Amino acid sequence: MNYLSQFTIPFSGLNEGTHLFDFSADQRFFAGFENSEIEKGNVNIEVELEKRTTYLRLTFMLAGQIELICDRCLEPFLQPIESRNLLLVKFSETETDDGDEVIYIHPGAHQIQVAKLIYEFIVLSIPIRRVHPDDQDGESLCDPAMLRKLDEYKAPYLPDSEPIDPRWNDLKKIIGN
Secondary structure, three states, X not given: OOHHHHOEEEOOOOOOEEEEEEEEEOHHHHHOOOOOOOOOEXXXXXXXXXXXXXEEXXXXXXXXXXXXXXXXXXXXXXXXXXXXXXXXXXXXXXXXXOOOOEEEEOOOOOEEEOHXXXXXXXXXXXXXXXXXXXXXXXXXXXXXXXXXXXXXXXXOOOOOOOOOOOHHHHHHHHHHX
16 A cells, blocks of 8 residues: 555545644655655644535645755754645636646545645745754854865955956946946
8 A cells, every 4th residue: 555645635525614634744755755855754734624515725734844954064954844835626627727726626536635735835844045953052053074174165255455357347337227
C-alpha cells in the first residue's frame, strides 16, 4: 500500500457542516515525493472541511519543523514552520481555472487526495533565506569553521574616498532619473 494513500479525505458520506481531519508528515511522507528538498521533518496538519452541497472549503493548518540545509554553512538545521491555507473545491464536469485557491473535481468523486496539497503548502512555508537561527545572545549557530572560512574569502572593504573611474559618473546620472 502506498504511504501517501492515507492522506485522503472521504467526504461523500459526511453531513453538511464542518469536519476535522488530522494528519502527520514525517520522513515517509517526504520520501513519497520525487526530488524533494525536504527529507526529514515532523509536521502536524489539521484539515477543517466545510461541506456544502455545491462546494467544499478546506482549511489546512500546519505546524511543526523540517530539516533544511543552511545557505551559509551548508549544515542541516531544524526550521520551524507554521501556516494556514484555504482551498475551495468545486464540482464540475470540465476543469476551468479560477486561480490557485480553487480546484475542480468530478461531481461523482467521493474523496479527495490531499497529500500533494499538504506538500505544496509545506514547501511554500519555507523561508527564502535558509540559515541557522541565532542563539539568545544573537550569535549565529552556523558551523564556526565555515564562518571563519567565509570571513577569510570576504571581499575587502573599499572606502568611498578612492577615485572612481569617471565613466561611471554618466551611468550614475541615468540611475537618478
